[in-house]
Amino acid sequence: MSFSSLVSDLTYRNSDRDDLRSQISRGRSYASTAATSVSISGDISSQLHGGYSHPLARSWQAERQLTKSMLIYPLFISDQPDEESLIPSLPGQYRFGLNRLVDFLTPLVAKGLKSVILFGVPIAPGAKDALGTAADDPQGPVIQSIRLLRRTFPDLFIVADVCLCEYTSHGHCGILRDDGSLNNSLSVDRISDVAMAYADAGAHCVAPSDMNDGRIRAIKLKLIEAGIAHQVVLMSYAAKFSGCLYGPFRDAAGSSPSFGDRRCYQLPPGGRGLARRAIVRDINEGADVIMVKPASQYLDIISDAKELGKDLPVAAYQVSGEYAMIHAAAKAGVFDLKAMAFESTEGILRAGATIVISYFTPEFLDWLSN
Known part of the structure; x- marks a missing residue:
């Protein structure tokens, strides 16, 4: 129309x-x-202003050694207000309800936590449907936690992951056709609406992780139309590879597909050319930050991202499987946990990343002096 x-x-x-x-x-x-x-x-x-409107986003424009300002901590936010559940496959990580979130974060913020990325976990009966309706529910866990954190920790930089997989009954990252394939057009329209809802709620950054073609452009245009593109960072999961390293995350978020897999829209391992094309595409569509996921297994792609987006911050997601493997190796006495966490993270930085999304963030807040 x-x-x-x-x-x-x-x-x-x-x-x-x-x-x-x-x-x-x-x-x-x-x-x-x-x-x-x-x-x-x-x-x-x-459209550049959104990429450096916040003081932390401005600090991401510089290259340096590992510091607290480079770290983003993933949080799983349940729709059960009083939940505080340990995630067995993610050592030391929890699902939190809204009523538990502030008490958990207060000591971390005091230690220098600068940023979090939020993942909603709908558990209530009937919360999931074919369209992922609950993703942008004003009473849902993400929007409520954005508002709570903005009030309670005014200096905390809030990133909202944007995807439908946690909210769809089928567990895929968009809206499906009758044959079970992804309807890219409807998915992009829906996902860009969810991104706008998070931005309107106060998220400093929206980060679409769905890997649908054209979603960066759609979100950027809607941010412009709403008059808020100058104050919202658009972080693209530009090179997100399929693989087995997301298992603990799917346990935490309850986002495993009920059938099939995500290989038709996530990048194939070894698809370096596809990754480069996706990075260039998302830069041209208005991304302020580009991300590579997983991190340690794709140092070459991080290096490519830095080459192709030499004037943009590059983020790397040290995913749940990487974190769990390091913990398992340390528990078995193969490596020292601190030494291995530093070695892995510093390798990511040497490859070209300037932002690291890491479950090790609470430990790094103790280990780092700045």
């Missing part, structure tokens, strides 16, 4: 005149802002 058709359609949608005038006004306003965005859409990568 064109924007002019949208306005006309609104004219006949409701017979109440006051509501009618309100709808037409909103429609014209939307058409105006959308038209403005279209005028710059040919060079959407020119």
Whole structure:
């Protein structure tokens, strides 16, 4: 539907005149802002302000040795307010309900925690459906935790992971066709709406992890249309590879697919050329930060990302399987935990990353002096 058709359609949608005038006004306003965005859409990568509006995002523009400001801590937020459950496959990691979150984070913030990334975990009966409706529920765990953390820790930088896999009944990262394949167009529209809901709630950064084609551009355009592109960092999971290292995360988030796998939209191991193309695509679509996932197994891709996006911060996700393996090796006496965590993370930085998403963040807050 064109924007002019949208306005006309609104004219006949409701017979109440006051509501009618309100709808037409909103429609014209939307058409105006959308038209403005279209005028710059040919060079959407020119929109830079969102990438450095926050002090922490500005610090990410520099290259340096491992510091606390480079670390983002993953948090699993349950829709059960009083939950505090240890995740057996992720040593030392928990699912937290909203009522437990502040007490857990307070000592970490005091030690220098700068940033968290939020993953919602819907557990309530009926919370999941084919469209992932609960993903942007205003009473859902992510939106409520964003608002809580903004009030309680005003200096904490909040990243919201954007995906549907935790919220869909089938466990895939979007909306499916009748044959079970991913409907890219509907998925992008839905995921970009979820990203906007998180940004409206106060997230400093939205990070789409779904790997659907074109979702970065869709989110950027909606941020522009809403007038908030200058203050929201758009971090793209640009090179996210399929594989066996996500098992503990799926245990934590309850996001395992009910059938099939994700190899048709996550990158194939060894697909270096595809990764490079995806990185270039997402840079051109307006990403402020590009991410490689998993981290330690793809140092060459991190290096490629730094080459292709030499003027952008590069993030690397030290995923659940990497973390669990290091813990297992340390428990077996093969390696010292601290030494192995440092070696792994410093290797990621040497490859070119300037941001590390890591479950080791609480330990690093004790181990690092700055």
